[in-house]
Amino acid sequence: MREITLDQMRELLDSPIFHRIGETADELGVECYVVGGYVRDLFLERPSKDIDCLVVGSGISVAEALGRRLGKGAHVSVFRNFGTAQVKYRGIEVEFVGARKESYSHDSRKPIVEDGTLEDDLCRRDFTINALAVCLNGNRFGELVDRFDGLADMQDRIIATPLDPDVTFSDDPLRMMRCIRFATQLRMCIEDETQQALERNAQRISIISQERIVDELNKIMLSPVPSLGFIELARCGLLPLVMPEVAALEGVEVRGGRAHKDNLYHSLEVLDNVARVTADWPDEPDEEKAETFSHKLWLRWAALLHDIGKPRSKRWEQGIGWTFHNHNYLGEKMIPGLFRRMKLPMDERMKYVQRLVGLHMRPIAIADDEVTDSAVRRLLFEAGEDIDDLMLLCEADITSRNQQRKQRFLDNFRMVREKLSDLQARDSYRTWTNPITGEEIMQTFGIEPCKIIGELKQMVKDAIWDSQIPNTHEAAREYMLKCAAGKGLYPVNTENKTE
Numbered sequence: 087m088r089e090i091t092l093d094q095m096r097e098l099l100d101s102p103i104f105h106r107i108g109e110t111a112d113e114l115g116v117e118c119y120v121v122g123g124y125v126r127d128l129f130l131e132r133p134s135k136d137i138d139c140l141v142v143g144s145g146i147s148v149a150e151a152l153g154r155r156l157g158k159g160a161h162v163s164v165f166r167n168f169g170t171a172q173v174k175y176r177g178i179e180v181e182f183v184g185a186r187k188e189s190y191s192h193d194s195r196k197p198i199v200e201d202g203t204l205e206d207d208l209c210r211r212d213f214t215i216n217a218l219a220v221c222l223n224g225n226r227f228g229e230l231v232d233r234f235d236g237l238a239d240m241q242d243r244i245i246a247t248p249l250d251p252d253v254t255f256s257d258d259p260l261r262m263m264r265c266i267r268f269a270t271q272l273r274m275c276i277e278d279e280t281q282q283a284l285e286r287n288a289q290r291i292s293i294i295s296q297e298r299i300v301d302e303l304n305k306i307m308l309s310p311v312p313s314l315g316f317i318e319l320a321r322c323g324l325l326p327l328v329m330p331e332v333a334a335l336e337g338v339e340v341r342g343g344r345a346h347k348d349n350l351y352h353s354l355e356v357l358d359n360v361a362r363v364t365a366d367w368p369d370e371p372d373e374e375k376a377e378t379f380s381h382k383l384w385l386r387w388a389a390l391l392h393d394i395g396k397p398r399s400k401r402w403e404q405g406i407g408w409t410f411h412n413h414n415y416l417g418e419k420m421i422p423g424l425f426r427r428m429k430l431p432m433d434e435r436m437k438y439v440q441r442l443v444g445l446h447m448r449p450i451a452i453a454d455d456e457v458t459d460s461a462v463r464r465l466l467f468e469a470g471e472d473i474d475d476l477m478l479l480c481e482a483d484i485t486s487r488n489q490q491r492k493q494r495f496l497d498n499f500r501m502v503r504e505k506l507s508d509l510q511a512r513d514s515y516r517t518w519t520n521p522i523t524g525e526e527i528m529q530t531f532g533i534e535p536c537k538i539i540g541e542l543k544q545m546v547k548d549a550i551w552d553s554q555i556p557n558t559h560e561a562a563r564e565y566m567l568k569c570a571a572g573k574g575l576y577p578v579n580t581e582n583k584t585e
């Protein structure tokens with residue numbers, strides 16, 4: 087955090103828009119402040135787009151008068167129901183609101199709102215670091231108002247509420263998610279009283295919409311060390327409420343002196359590993375390519391969810407120990423239900439996460455065994471465009487403390503990667519299609535759709551991928567005819583021909 091003197095603050099706000107706002111407020115005889123995230127981010131030197139202005143009086147009147155003052159190029163939108171207004175001017179967006187005093191009823195986020203003083207408004211805000219205001223009126227331009235020691239908390243890297251945290255969280259339970267999100271994004275600690283209030287109020291999250299919860303989870307996901315947020319969510323009891331499938335990963339069972347690893351902390355380690363290697367990837371999708379989405383966010387979701395099938399597939403097998411057979415397939419099946427319930431997108435992004443969860447054991451299985459061409463080819467075909475992301479996830483998944491074991495996997499992964507680039511150069515198995523179609527089989531043997539068509543296609547596919555025959559139509563057809571003859575099936579015009 088940097089320190090900012092009055093002169094420096096004046097310089098930081100020395101843009102025409104802030105001066106015009108101040109002049110407008112002076113003309114109307116009201117106090118006007120820039121508040122909230124914009125002020126916080128000036129001190130934290132973070133880029134901030136949204137400017138929120140607080141008027142001790144009518145925010146709408148200031149916005150309308152500012153629109154007239156700015157003239158052409160200014161666009162004013164008024165939301166009378168909410169008592170707010172927005173001014174857009176040369177790519178800048180400023181929200182105006184009148185200072186309020188709010189009280190909340192128990193079962194709703196909708197407050198009863200009355201006009202209030204600056205103090206009333208600042209104390210109803212979520213955290214002390216968000217309750218800073220800088221005056222824009224001419225005679226006090228740049229003057230900081232810090233009624234709740236937000237600067238000191240920022241300095242000490244503490245997230246605390248201006249009022250009793252039970253009141254702040256109970257008024258708006260979304261703030262519990264925001265609390266953990268800010269702690270994660272800004273690498274700050276949650277103050278003790280605030281932490282205890284999170285535990286006491288966790289159940290109140292039930293009145294918050296899934297969309298708002300997911301917005302906060304996505305911000306936690308995109309933070310440099312996302313595990314910090316999930317550990318906090320687990321610690322205060324919010325995790326089982328917002329993501330029971332992830333909460334179920336927590337815990338270690340011991341039998342006969344043998345323990346399995348704690349799958350929650352393992353998953354979080356994998357998530358942090360993926361976060362480290364994707365740190366430079368863009369948060370937002372590439373606008374040029376409308377059909378693409380941000381892989382950064384969804385690869386991180388895949389990392390968090392990759393072992394989601396483990397609790398249900400866990401078995402104790404005599405003489406073997408703990409097993410989690412097919413947890414990847416079980417996990418793959420759980421993804422659509424989880425995405426639907428959490429109101430995560432049910433589109434390509436869900437399918438991408440699902441594919442990675444389903445395939446995440448494949449590279450490990452190959453690396454654990456002999457790294458053959460055909461195994462790598464199969465992997466390439468199944469993962470398609472996602473192959474590089476899958477390899478990243480799998481490397482992140484090696485969290486073994488046994489250095490020798492870890493090294494062996496990493497060496498084998500290097501071999502898989504080498505073979506992959508070799509194969510990618512040699513053939514196009516990413517987009518491979520079987521040279522023999524079902525149509526051709528039906529025509530050749532004069533048969534209707536039936537099981538044998540799939541069997542013959544599979545035999546051709548296996549032969550090509552195991553390099554028994556070349557990847558050409560001619561070779562594939564010859565092989566298919568031979569396989570069919572083995573099943574007593576002959577082409578229609580040479581039917582029943584005996585040599």
Ligand code: CTP
Nearest residue numbers: 122123124136210211212213216217258260261
């Ligand atoms: N605020 C609040 N309670 C909420 C949401 C917001 O008290 N549930 C207040 C905070 O003072 C916050 C301001 O409204 O600073 C603006 O909210 P918003 O734009 O959502 O958050 P920012 O703090 O600007 O941060 P971010 O944009 O990262 O969400």
